[in-house]
Amino acid sequence: MTGPARLVDLRPGxxxxxxxxxxxxxxxxxxxxxGLTEDEEVEVVRFAPLGDPVEIxxxxxxxxxxxxxxxxxxxxxx
Amino acid sequence: MPGQxxxxxxxxxxxxxxxxGKTTVFNMLTGFRARTGNYAGVxxxxxxxxxxxxxxxxxxxxxxxxxxxxxSARSADEMVAADVLLGLREDEERPDLVLIVADASNLExxxxxxxxxxxxxxxCVLLLNMMDVxxxxxxxxDATGLSDRLRVPVFPIVAAKGEGLDAVRDYLVRGSFExxxxxxxxxxxxFENAVTDLLRTIRESDCPETFARPxxxxxxxxxxxxxxxxRLLDCGGEAVSTALSQSRKAIEESGQRIVSLEAxxxxxxxxxxxxxxxxxxxxxxxxxxxxxxxxxxxxxxxTLVFVTLMIIVFQAIYSWSAPFMDVIDGVFGFxxxxxxxxxxxxxxxxxLVDGVxxxxxxxxxxxxxxxxxxxxxxxLEDCGYMARAAFLMDRLLSRVGLSGRSFIPMLSxxxxxxxxxxxxxxxxxxxxxFTTMLIAPLMSCSARLPVYTLLIGAFIPERKVxxxxxxxxxTLFAMYLVGVVVAIPVALxxxxxxxxxxxxxxxxxxxxxxxxxxxxxxxxxxERAGAFLKRAGTIIFAVSIIVWAAAYxxxxxxxxxxxxxxxxFELAEAGPDELPAVEERMEREIEGAYLRQSILGRMGHxxxxxxxxxxxxxxxxxxxxxxxxxxxxxxxxxxIIYDVGSDADEESPDLxxxxxxxxxxxxxxxxxxxVALSIMVFxxxxxxxxxxxxxxxxxxxxxxxxxxxxxYMTLLAWIGALLVYQISAAILS
Ligand SMILES: Nc1nc2c(ncn2[C@@H]2O[C@H](COP(=O)(O)OP(=O)(O)O)[C@@H](O)[C@H]2O)c(=O)[nH]1
Numbered sequence: 001m002t003g004p005a006r007l008v009d010l011r012p013g014x015x016x017x018x019x020x021x022x023x024x025x026x027x028x029x030x031x032x033x034x035g036l037t038e039d040e041e042v043e044v045v046r047f048a049p050l051g052d053p054v055e056i057x058x059x060x061x062x063x064x065x066x067x068x069x070x071x072x073x074x075x076x077x078x
Numbered sequence: 079m080p081g082q083x084x085x086x087x088x089x090x091x092x093x094x095x096x097x098x099g100k101t102t103v104f105n106m107l108t109g110f111r112a113r114t115g116n117y118a119g120v121x122x123x124x125x126x127x128x129x130x131x132x133x134x135x136x137x138x139x140x141x142x143x144x145x146x147x148x149x150s151a152r153s154a155d156e157m158v159a160a161d162v163l164l165g166l167r168e169d170e171e172r173p174d175l176v177l178i179v180a181d182a183s184n185l186e187x188x189x190x191x192x193x194x195x196x197x198x199x200x201x202c203v204l205l206l207n208m209m210d211v212x213x214x215x216x217x218x219x220d221a222t223g224l225s226d227r228l229r230v231p232v233f234p235i236v237a238a239k240g241e242g243l244d245a246v247r248d249y250l251v252r253g254s255f256e257x258x259x260x261x262x263x264x265x266x267x268x269f270e271n272a273v274t275d276l277l278r279t280i281r282e283s284d285c286p287e288t289f290a291r292p293x294x295x296x297x298x299x300x301x302x303x304x305x306x307x308x309r310l311l312d313c314g315g316e317a318v319s320t321a322l323s324q325s326r327k328a329i330e331e332s333g334q335r336i337v338s339l340e341a342x343x344x345x346x347x348x349x350x351x352x353x354x355x356x357x358x359x360x361x362x363x364x365x366x367x368x369x370x371x372x373x374x375x376x377x378x379x380x381t382l383v384f385v386t387l388m389i390i391v392f393q394a395i396y397s398w399s400a401p402f403m404d405v406i407d408g409v410f411g412f413x414x415x416x417x418x419x420x421x422x423x424x425x426x427x428x429x430l431v432d433g434v435x436x437x438x439x440x441x442x443x444x445x446x447x448x449x450x451x452x453x454x455x456x457x458l459e460d461c462g463y464m465a466r467a468a469f470l471m472d473r474l475l476s477r478v479g480l481s482g483r484s485f486i487p488m489l490s491x492x493x494x495x496x497x498x499x500x501x502x503x504x505x506x507x508x509x510x511x512f513t514t515m516l517i518a519p520l521m522s523c524s525a526r527l528p529v530y531t532l533l534i535g536a537f538i539p540e541r542k543v544x545x546x547x548x549x550x551x552x553t554l555f556a557m558y559l560v561g562v563v564v565a566i567p568v569a570l571x572x573x574x575x576x577x578x579x580x581x582x583x584x585x586x587x588x589x590x591x592x593x594x595x596x597x598x599x600x601x602x603x604x605e606r607a608g609a610f611l612k613r614a615g616t617i618i619f620a621v622s623i624i625v626w627a628a629a630y631x632x633x634x635x636x637x638x639x640x641x642x643x644x645x646x647f648e649l650a651e652a653g654p655d656e657l658p659a660v661e662e663r664m665e666r667e668i669e670g671a672y673l674r675q676s677i678l679g680r681m682g683h684x685x686x687x688x689x690x691x692x693x694x695x696x697x698x699x700x701x702x703x704x705x706x707x708x709x710x711x712x713x714x715x716x717x718i719i720y721d722v723g724s725d726a727d728e729e730s731p732d733l734x735x736x737x738x739x740x741x742x743x744x745x746x747x748x749x750x751x752x753v754a755l756s757i758m759v760f761x762x763x764x765x766x767x768x769x770x771x772x773x774x775x776x777x778x779x780x781x782x783x784x785x786x787x788x789x790y791m792t793l794l795a796w797i798g799a800l801l802v803y804q805i806s807a808a809i810l811s
Contacts, residue, residue: 007515007582012129016125017543018329021338025302025303025337026302026303028337029150029302029340029341029586030342030583030585030588032337032338032341032342033147033148033150033190033341034147034346034585035187035190035341037193037338037341037342037345038342039297040345046375047469048375048472048473048725049375049377049380049381049470049639050471050473050474052472052473053145053468053472053473053482053584053586055375055588057373059184059186059360059589060183060184060186060187060188061184062587062588062589062590063586063587063588063607064465064469064472064584064585064586064587064588065583065584065585065586066472066476066583066584068583068794069583069585
């Protein structure tokens with residue numbers, strides 16, 4: 001599949017490359033600092049039992065984000 | 079320098095991401111000896127200790143900085159860390175050396191902060207902690223190679239087992255630190271030029287000499303809302319502000335986006351630096367932590383484990399600490415009894431027994447619950463489960479504008495709001511933290527239980543409603559529910575008014591599960607208990623003394639004489655068997671009479687118009703005022719006022735009967751079901767707990783919030799009691 005998707009649309013176990021971060025500057029900067037930079041690989045690990053937040057794996061560690069934030073992360077599935 | 083003391087304490091700061099074992103390293107190096115204080119003007123704790131094993135003539139002080147992911151600080155904690163490292167704090171000298179603690183099993187992300195710190199112009203050392211975990215994950219790390227690439231000394235360690243720390247200690251004691259390097263990561267030329275330009279402007283501005291440093295200029299350019307920029311603008315004014323935006327514009331025009339510049343370049347550098355230095359297994363190893371998580375955050379099992387765990391925690395706080403509380407109660411009762419026997423009756427005796435002993439006892443009695451709760455919190459935090467609890471509960475709490483991080487403080491508050499308020503420290507966002515702190519006391523804590531038990535036992539009929547559920551149990555449940563239900567709109571309103579702002583993002587690391595270090599856990603318990611006793615204790619103690627005095631004075635001898643006169647005949651008539659009983663009755667009546675005309679008793683009369691609509695008489699009003707130090711005091715006070723004898727407790731059938739028999743002057747009963755309900759609702763919602771208010775003061779570092787808590791909760795309690803009384807009176811009549 002090609003074209004950008006939102007990280008939040010991935011299913012658990014799917015991986016993707018980060019393409020862009022949309023959203024407000026402080027949030028984007030925070031995500032970047034945590035290692036969500038362009039071309040980096042992420043994996044959606046699971047969603048919380050209540051559907052939100054989502055757990056992802058990035059640079060070998062685990063991070064949880066709200067769906068709202070995950071929607072600001074544009075990715076390309078691999 | 080002549081005149082200055084020959085011994086200069088070397089100062090070493092510990093920096094690193096959260097959860098990398100910083101506390102463990104600190105404790106190992108200082109031998110579990112820390113002095114804690116506060117940084118001026120903020121509620122951030124400053125923790126420092128002397129290096130164990132340093133020669134006496136070369137003392138070394140280690141300061142533990144708050145954990146942070148980046149120097150572009152956002153929370154108060156992070157700002158302190160950044161300020162100290164950048165040398166911008168007046169109350170903290172710049173350290174001579176920074177020990178950077180990094181998690182070896184998660185190096186890429188850890189090196190982001192690490193390389194930032196290495197560029198601050200202070201000599202640095204990198205401690206690669208968690209080498210055992212790295213090994214388990216089959217990561218091969220070449221520490222020497224890494225040291226070459228980063229140009230700082232690197233020490234692989236396992237802090238939890240103390241491995242490798244002797245080498246660190248030797249290095250610190252030797253004290254010949256490497257030179258600091260100014261720029262490690264190479265940025266694009268246009269950026270370097272911008273730094274030079276900005277530096278020139280800073281030099282010409284009103285900023286102090288110390289601000290004209292390359293690393294400050296770099297940070298100011300890179301961080302959109304960072305602390306370095308803020309500090310520069312504060313002193314440099316217009317000129318620096320213009321230069322800053324011009325430099326930024328130049329960078330943007332060259333096609334570099336400022337927002338992503340640092341992350342892109344820095345992570346690029348880190349990837350390069352780690353190439354061939356860290357060998358990863360071909361396939362990612364599934365760790366034990368992954369497997370545990372598959373159960374613990376599973377839809378069904380995860381929720382089940384979570385609920386079970388929370389019930390255990392709650393139950394533990396509630397019942398495991400009960401025997402200890404009884405012991406403490408007993409000890410203070412015994413002490414009071416001994417003192418009463420030694421000191422002759424009078425103001426001094428009453429002051430010591432009812433004021434001092436009861437006051438200190440009222441503080442210490444909370445200790446078992448606090449220790450019990452913090453034991454669980456420490457364990458859950460250190461093993462990594464706390465982040466999972468936040469992950470599981472975030473959805474629910476985000477509905478009221480909070481986040482998953484507020485869950486534990488709220489749950490704790492059902493046992494006792496004091497540890498609950500103290501537990502809000504783990505919430506990064508200030509607005510979230512304050513909101514949580516202000517609604518936490520609405521949860522029904524264990525101190526309300528005596529009030530509920532007494533009134534329900536005395537006035538709510540023992541009747542089954544449906545099946546095995548009785549009316550009494552249902553009422554108790556309703557009281558617990560009241561607080562939760564009320565907390566929801568309060569949180570929403572607080573988040574819309576005082577703590578306005580968009581819901582902060584939840585960017586929460588889920589660290590791997592680890593076995594908690596028992597020594598660290600116990601040490602943390604000790605530290606928190608001490609903080610509670612010292613800070614909250616003094617205030618509660620003072621308040622208890624004031625209330626005691628208000629209930630004791632004035633005390634004119636005529637009161638006693640009058641009642642003794644009344645009893646003269648009866649005492650003379652009484653046979654030898656009856657005499658003690660009659661005397662006791664007389665003494666109680668005297669106590670009651672004294673109380674009625676004490677300052678407190680008069681205050682009861684003053685507030686009477688206010689509490690009338692709640693169905694209360696002045697005595698209940700007065701008992702409520704007297705219970706300001708702690709809610710459960712009302713039980714004892716009601717006992718005194720209704721002449722039962724001051725050792726009444728909620729179980730005493732005597733007190734129940736007395737309340738049932740209490741009559742207004744016109745002969746109608748004082749306590750009816752609506753009155754009982756109204757008192758219970760009032761106590762469910764009010765802030766009658768000096769200890770909680772004292773802790774809020776301590777945690778917010780301002781008197782404003784405890785006053786606010788008290789005011790809003792009292793108002794809510796009054797309205798709630800009014801509604802319940804008026805409605806239930808209308809229905810039942
Ligand atoms: N396996 C392992 N665990 C460690 C090591 N150092 C610390 N820990 C554990 O990691 C957890 C977090 O440590 P702590 O010192 O509280 O981290 P801080 O948040 O950075 O202060 C605790 O459970 C420690 O026992 C280590 O070298 N190896």
